[in-house]
Amino acid sequence: MALIVQKFGGSSVADAAKMLEVARRVAKNRKNGDQVVVVVSAPGDTTDNLIELARQITDEPDDREMDVLLATGEQQSIALLAIALKSLGCDAISFTGPQVGIVTDDVHTKARIVRVGDSKIRSALNLGKVVIVAGFQGENKEHEITTLGRGGSDLTAVAIAAALKADVCEFYKDVDGVFTANPAIVKNAKKLSVISYDEMLEMASAGAQVLNARSVEFAKNFDIKIHVRPTFNEKEGTIVMHETKAMEKVVISGVTYNKNEAKITVRGVPDQPGIASILFSKLGNAGVNVDMIIQNIGEKGHSDMSFTVDRSELKKAMKVVTEAAKKLKPAGVIADEQIAKVSVIGVGMRSHSGVAAKMFQALAEEKINIQMISTSEIKISVVVNSKDVNRAVAAIHKKFKLDKIGSKS
Ligand code: ASP
Ligand code: MG
Numbered sequence: 001m002a003l004i005v006q007k008f009g010g011s012s013v014a015d016a017a018k019m020l021e022v023a024r025r026v027a028k029n030r031k032n033g034d035q036v037v038v039v040v041s042a043p044g045d046t047t048d049n050l051i052e053l054a055r056q057i058t059d060e061p062d063d064r065e066m067d068v069l070l071a072t073g074e075q076q077s078i079a080l081l082a083i084a085l086k087s088l089g090c091d092a093i094s095f096t097g098p099q100v101g102i103v104t105d106d107v108h109t110k111a112r113i114v115r116v117g118d119s120k121i122r123s124a125l126n127l128g129k130v131v132i133v134a135g136f137q138g139e140n141k142e143h144e145i146t147t148l149g150r151g152g153s154d155l156t157a158v159a160i161a162a163a164l165k166a167d168v169c170e171f172y173k174d175v176d177g178v179f180t181a182n183p184a185i186v187k188n189a190k191k192l193s194v195i196s197y198d199e200m201l202e203m204a205s206a207g208a209q210v211l212n213a214r215s216v217e218f219a220k221n222f223d224i225k226i227h228v229r230p231t232f233n234e235k236e237g238t239i240v241m242h243e244t245k246a247m248e249k250v251v252i253s254g255v256t257y258n259k260n261e262a263k264i265t266v267r268g269v270p271d272q273p274g275i276a277s278i279l280f281s282k283l284g285n286a287g288v289n290v291d292m293i294i295q296n297i298g299e300k301g302h303s304d305m306s307f308t309v310d311r312s313e314l315k316k317a318m319k320v321v322t323e324a325a326k327k328l329k330p331a332g333v334i335a336d337e338q339i340a341k342v343s344v345i346g347v348g349m350r351s352h353s354g355v356a357a358k359m360f361q362a363l364a365e366e367k368i369n370i371q372m373i374s375t376s377e378i379k380i381s382v383v384v385n386s387k388d389v390n391r392a393v394a395a396i397h398k399k400f401k402l403d404k405i406g407s408k409s
Helices: 018-033 048-059 063-087 119-126 153-164 197-205 211-220 245-251 275-287 311-328 355-365 386-399
Strands: 004-009 035-040 092-095 101-105 113-117 128-136 138-139 145-147 168-173 194-198 226-232 238-241 254-258 261-269 288-295 304-308 332-336 339-345 372-376 379-385
Touching: 004 018, 004 153, 004 238, 018 035, 018 063, 018 128, 035 063, 035 119, 035 153, 048 063, 063 128, 063 138, 063 145, 092 119, 113 153, 119 128, 128 153, 128 194, 145 153, 153 168, 153 211, 194 245, 197 211, 197 238, 197 254, 197 339, 254 386, 261 275, 261 311, 261 339, 275 288, 275 304, 275 311, 288 311, 288 372, 304 311, 311 332, 339 386, 355 379, 355 386, 379 386
Parallel strands: 004 035, 004 168, 035 128, 092 128, 101 138, 168 226, 194 238
Antiparallel strands: 101 113, 138 145, 226 238, 254 339, 261 304, 261 332, 288 304, 339 379, 372 379
16 A cells, blocks of 8 residues: 655646546545545635735735735635545545644745644544645744745645655646656657656756756655656656666756746956955845856956846846946946746766757757856756747757657667
8 A cells, every 4th residue: 555645736626627527536546545645736826816916905915914815725725625525435634734734934925844744644544534735835833824935835745745754746737747848849849757856956947847846856855756647647647756877878858948037247347356256245135046157258357247037036136236336337237038048957968978069059050049058967058049949949859859768769
């Protein structure tokens, strides 16, 4: 008998019909004899709608009260799913995050999990019930309701799987698994049967929106096997797990893109020690996350510096840079939103050379200009004009023959 944690996202429980479908799926797993814990998100756009409602009242709603408000979304899902399961004759019980002892720190709207209780869940499982737990929420030591940040239900699922030492944590999605590229852009993109935690993490940071990065990190640290699989069919999806020797044989596992970044160029700053330090510590202090950075060769004692930030933080970043400009006196500051980051990812890069050259060649053949380049051990990213992004992804996918992945070539 296996212990399985199953996580269903908001789109899987968006209405009553879908909720019943999920219940049927869960009931089937239970019938197979497995112990099942289900973690659910709020139905459909509930969380967005609640945020919008609060914003109609004020631009800066109180964080504590936002948590009280947002936690209601998931509470609807758990109760409705329990009702659906019982209507199908499958015994089930719903619990909120605080009820099962998900304890977090005090940071409202972005809390971190510090502990997960397991006794309440175990007792209910031992009574033969399917246990349904609200994702995205917990409580701090003072029993204040907290939430884990957008997409936090993934984290709840992995944390519960770790606490219960579950055999697998299944993520049910409206896609069939993790693909070599977004199938909406690359028609012959292939589903990967396995992928390593590190590759999945790089994919998440490079723009693939399959799994929440924090939850993958958590799974890696606690050695929880993740199975990303489709909600509305029975196909096997993608297993996310520790790296194996076989994975290294595959040079590239996927091509991703991220259109949510913007580039800031600071032109003509003095080419002397301490300049980068001033600029980037100011950005850091303002809480702006900087992704890629390039600095060109100094000319006449000056140099240009470009970096990318999340598009949602562009305004804030520009404010910081403009402020710093009073001291640095650059020749100009330019913001560019027409950019996209395209990345290739694969643990095989560690043992294979020539990956960057091949990627750049694919772009050159398409006459796509590269604006910035950055690399990590298992990822190469370039910034291109956003109008070129689909062509870039398709060309790279083709160059690395990713449509043949798994078929020994
Ligand atoms: N309902 C929350 C959100 O929309 C949490 C989640 O879906 O994982 O961000
Ligand atoms: Mg949601």
